[in-house]
Amino acid sequence: MTDLAIISAISIFTAGLTIAIGSLGPALGEGRAAAAAIAAIAQQPDAAPTLSRTLFVSLAMIESTAIYCFVVAMILIFANPFWEAVQAAAVAAG
Amino acid sequence: MQLTPDAVTVFTFYGFEVNATIVNSWIVMALLVGISWLITRNLRADVPPDRWRTTLEVIVKAIEGQIEEVSSHSVRHVLYFAGTLFLFIALSNLLLVVPGFTPPTASLSTTVALTLSVLVAVPIFGIARGGVRRYLRTFIEPSIIMLPFNVIGEFSRGISLAIRLYGNVMSGAVIAAILLSIAPFFFPVLMDMLGLLTGLIQAYIFAILATVYISLATTEADASALVKKPSAREKESSTQQPTSSKEDTP
Numbered sequence: 598m599t600d601l602a603i604i605s606a607i608s609i610f611t612a613g614l615t616i617a618i619g620s621l622g623p624a625l626g627e628g629r630a631a632a633a634a635i636a637a638i639a640q641q642p643d644a645a646p647t648l649s650r651t652l653f654v655s656l657a658m659i660e661s662t663a664i665y666c667f668v669v670a671m672i673l674i675f676a677n678p679f680w681e682a683v684q685a686a687a688v689a690a691g
Numbered sequence: 692m693q694l695t696p697d698a699v700t701v702f703t704f705y706g707f708e709v710n711a712t713i714v715n716s717w718i719v720m721a722l723l724v725g726i727s728w729l730i731t732r733n734l735r736a737d738v739p740p741d742r743w744r745t746t747l748e749v750i751v752k753a754i755e756g757q758i759e760e761v762s763s764h765s766v767r768h769v770l771y772f773a774g775t776l777f778l779f780i781a782l783s784n785l786l787l788v789v790p791g792f793t794p795p796t797a798s799l800s801t802t803v804a805l806t807l808s809v810l811v812a813v814p815i816f817g818i819a820r821g822g823v824r825r826y827l828r829t830f831i832e833p834s835i836i837m838l839p840f841n842v843i844g845e846f847s848r849g850i851s852l853a854i855r856l857y858g859n860v861m862s863g864a865v866i867a868a869i870l871l872s873i874a875p876f877f878f879p880v881l882m883d884m885l886g887l888l889t890g891l892i893q894a895y896i897f898a899i900l901a902t903v904y905i906s907l908a909t910t911e912a913d914a915s916a917l918v919k920k921p922s923a924r925e926k927e928s929s930t931q932q933p934t935s936s937k938e939d940t941p
Contacts, residue, residue, distance in 0.1 A: 647760075657896045661851060664858035671865065 619666025
């Protein structure tokens with residue numbers, strides 16, 4: 598395989614792996630957080646506004662780890678620096 | 692596929708390439724300033740409030756209420772800062788329903804700029820509240836060993852704030868573009884509706900996290916002032932001799 602083929606294969610594989618593993622953990626964590634918040638709202642319906650606000654903030658903070666993985670996957674696929682360097686070298690070589 | 696509106700050059704002005712991020716930020720700012728100016732144009736006590744002014748008052752009071760719930764005191768200055776952040780991010784995220792408009796928050800430059808303003812505002816509010824010495828003391832708070840971790844925490848806080856907003860808005864745009872090539876009409880509309888929801892939530896989160904960081908920097912100063920009462924006098928004396936070596940005591 599050429600250098601470009603190897604780099605693109607590894608990049609695509611790693612991007613899939615990144616988003617797969619990276620969404621696994623936050624999904625479990627968000628499920629636990631949502632379950633705890635629902636249990637708390639069922640126990641204390643009066644505190645529902647505060648609980649849901651805290652839930653939203655904490656969900657977004659948990660979710661940000663998945664977002665980091667998404668950003669890394671997007672960089673690997675669409676803005677891969679190694680791919681561009683090899684491509685530029687290939688163009689320069691003719 | 693484009694990941695960021697930075698790559699799109701709208702026009703060139705005397706050699707400067709003005710890209711879509713800058714132009715869209717100008718549009719958002721012009722909308723915010725223009726609408727606010729139009730509504731508050733004749734803001735006098737003898738003019739009864741019309742529906743637009745009431746709408747603005749509802750928005751401002753809602754933001755003020757949220758900030759009051761998070762931080763316990765001195766809402767006013769935080770309201771100006773965090774409310775502006777919220778309105779800017781919310782409007783630019785909501786404008787993604789306009790065809791051809793890429794939200795400026797889908798560019799890492801914009802979110803890093805907003806985050807830098809937060810990172811500058813936190814020490815300013817903290818110092819304005821309790822003085823330079825007390826703000827710097829929060830970095831060695833449990834003990835002097837925690838100093839590098841506190842410094843790293845300050846920066847990682849900023850990085851996470853910037854990447855979170857950028858990633859959320861950018862992922863919405865990218866997923867809509869991918870679905871547009873797979874299932875042309877229906878699913879992109881659904882994803883845009885989801886994008887509206889996450890855009891508002893992310894604007895809320897950005898503003899609320901900025902408020903939390905500011906109130907952390909200010910309330911720690913207040914709490915230490917409550918616990919150690921004579922420390923105010925100590926601080927006055929320490930301003931006369933600023934190189935006192937008593938800050939190693941935990």
